[in-house]
Amino acid sequence: ALDIGHDLGRALLNARSFERERQLVAELRELNSYKSNLIATLSHELKNPLTAILGHTEMLEASPELTPSARNSIAAVERGAARMQRLVDDLLVLARAGDPHAAFDPSPIDLHAAVLDAVDLMRVTINRKELDVVVDAPDESLKVLAESDGIDRIVSNLVSNAIKYTPEGGRVTVSLRALKRQVRLDVVDSGIGISRRDQEQLFSEFFRSTNPAAVALPGTGLGLAIVKSIVERHDGRITCESTLGKGTTFSVLLPRA
Numbered sequence: 001a002l003d004i005g006h007d008l009g010r011a012l013l014n015a016r017s018f019e020r021e022r023q024l025v026a027e028l029r030e031l032n033s034y035k036s037n038l039i040a041t042l043s044h045e046l047k048n049p050l051t052a053i054l055g056h057t058e059m060l061e062a063s064p065e066l067t068p069s070a071r072n073s074i075a076a077v078e079r080g081a082a083r084m085q086r087l088v089d090d091l092l093v094l095a096r097a098g099d100p101h102a103a104f105d106p107s108p109i110d111l112h113a114a115v116l117d118a119v120d121l122m123r124v125t126i127n128r129k130e131l132d133v134v135v136d137a138p139d140e141s142l143k144v145l146a147e148s149d150g151i152d153r154i155v156s157n158l159v160s161n162a163i164k165y166t167p168e169g170g171r172v173t174v175s176l177r178a179l180k181r182q183v184r185l186d187v188v189d190s191g192i193g194i195s196r197r198d199q200e201q202l203f204s205e206f207f208r209s210t211n212p213a214a215v216a217l218p219g220t221g222l223g224l225a226i227v228k229s230i231v232e233r234h235d236g237r238i239t240c241e242s243t244l245g246k247g248t249t250f251s252v253l254l255p256r257a
């Protein structure tokens with residue numbers, strides 16, 4: 001009888017701690033949703049004044065009677081506002097991707113076409129840096145079950161990072177493979193690489209490497225946080241393998257349509 005009482009007590013305790021855990025998870029989800037909403041609202045509110053600033057700088061630049069120093073000042077304001085606009089856009093996307101209450105509406109998306117579009121958008125930089133960019137995909141059409149905007153973000157962020165962090169004359173390969181239930185996307189570059197320490201924080205919001213070769217290039221440190229958040233929204237997975245000075249591979253698994 002004692003034993004039964006003991007077991008019952010333990011079962012009760014387990015049930016209680018399970019219930020407490022469930023409550024905590026629900027509270028965390030709520031807080032996360034609140035944070036996403038706050039960021040989304042703030043970013044949204046910042047968008048209009050920024051558009052006004054950029055509109056006016058453009059107008060001022062067109063004015064013929066500006067002194068060279070006034071022209072320099074206006075150019076500086078424009079650069080700052082443009083950078084802020086990119087940041088605000090990224091924050092808005094990050095907030096939406098991380099909001100558990102946001103609607104999720106996937107449809108079959110042609111991943112190969114998305115990759116070709118992303119590479120095309122980078123054509124000017126690819127030519128300027130004389131990079132060898134190869135897209136390696138099977139003949140059959142590879143569709144993922146995903147949100148079209150999300151796929152564009154994932155692919156363009158990974159491809160543009162590979163191009164950005166690979167020195168002139170380097171190579172970037174984007175390959176697609178069909179697995180049983182998933183599609184695998186690998187973005188491989190022969191660039192500056194990422195140290196082991198940096199790899200641990202790579203997907204954190206605002207993380208930028210301290211590698212001098214990376215610091216010199218502009219960025220917000222939000223790109224990979226956005227990619228990870230979108231991938232997880234699709235029940236996918238993202239991993240990174242890299243050797244400093246040799247190159248980096250980002251691999252993404254997404255559900256097959």
Ligand code: ADP
Pocket residue numbers: 157161162165189191192193194202207208209210214218219220221222223224225248
């Ligand atoms: P951003 O490029 O705007 O700084 P990301 O979130 O896209 O932000 O990337 C975070 C950091 O990870 C970058 O600052 C860079 O140091 C590193 N990184 C990302 N992709 C690569 C890559 N392909 N090769 C080397 N470093 C990379």
